[in-house]
Amino acid sequence: MDIHHPADVRYTRIAVILHWLIAALIIFNLSLGLIMEGLHGPVRGFWIPLHMSIGMTVLILTLARICWRLTHRPPALFDGPQWEHLAAHLAHFTIYALMLGLPVTGWAIISAHPPGGPGAPHYFGLFKIPALPVLPFLNSAVQKQAHDTAVSAHTVAGYLMIGLLVLHVLAALKHQFIDRHPQFRRMSL
Ligand code: HEM
Structure with missing residues (x-):
């Protein structure tokens, strides 16, 4: 049996589109997050x-991707030592957790302390982003604590995501150029 038949080594079109769309949006948001602190006035009111x-x-999109992942078996990993497969599974699982954790902790920040004025939480100007349950109704001391905890969690998750993305890209480059597996083809249309 030819185990490198293209159908075996490629992700489906939907998975590939979701992968690159989510990757681009996360990289944009990580970069924006890192410079946002230094912004003021109307500029801040636009970017936040x-x-x-x-x-x-x-x-x-992550919820859609997880639905895809639970209903489709991804192509098998290329041959390699067991530690490498274990590391890949652990890294992929953690990246999924952060793809959920980053938005949810961000959502918790604005639910515990909705910014007013031009920085108000609107979804692309279309409608107000609803608050998560409970957080808007806490007494102010507890609410402030919840807000600060959410900011810390959001920051730590952001740096963890940067670290894992660097590892993820290095691993893909290693497979492509050192192990000479057709790694890039797996995630291309
Ligand atoms: C892909 C998803 C996201 C990524 C990668 C991301 C990343 C970041 C990063 C790196 C920072 C800077 C943290 C720091 O330097 O302390 C930040 C700040 C912030 N993010 Fe996000 N974020 C995401 C989603 C969200 C969402 C969904 C919301 C709200 C609905 C949000 C609200 C905020 C706010 C309000 C801050 C400023 C926190 C502060 O007061 O310091 N984020 N984000």
Whole structure:
């Protein structure tokens, strides 16, 4: 049997589109997140709601991607040592967890402390992003604590995501150029 038949080594079209769309939106939001702190006034009022809207879109697309993943078996990993397969599964699982965790902690920040004025949480200017349950109704001291915890979690998740993305790209480059597996073809249309 030819185990490198293209049908065996490629992700489906839907999975490939979701992979690159989510990757682009996350990289954009990570970069924006890192410079957002230094922004003020109307510039801040433009970029922060955009950050929130893109983050909420990542959440929706990630839920779609997880539905795909649970209903389709991805192509098998290439041959390699067992530790490498274990590391790949662990990294992929953690990236999925962060793809959910980053938007949810961001959503918790604005639910515990909705910014007003031009930085108000609107989804691409179309409608107000609803608050998560409970958080808007806490007494103010607990609410402030919840807000600060969500900001810390969001920040730590952001740096973890940057670290894992670097590892993920290095691993893909290693498979392509050192092990000489057709790694890039798996995730191309
Ligand atoms: C792909 C999803 C997301 C990524 C990668 C991301 C990434 C980041 C990063 C890296 C920061 C800077 C953290 C720091 O330096 O302390 C940040 C800040 C922030 N994010 Fe997100 N974020 C995402 C989704 C969201 C969502 C969905 C919301 C709200 C609906 C949100 C709201 C915020 C807010 C309000 C801040 C400023 C926090 C502060 O007060 O310091 N984020 N984000």
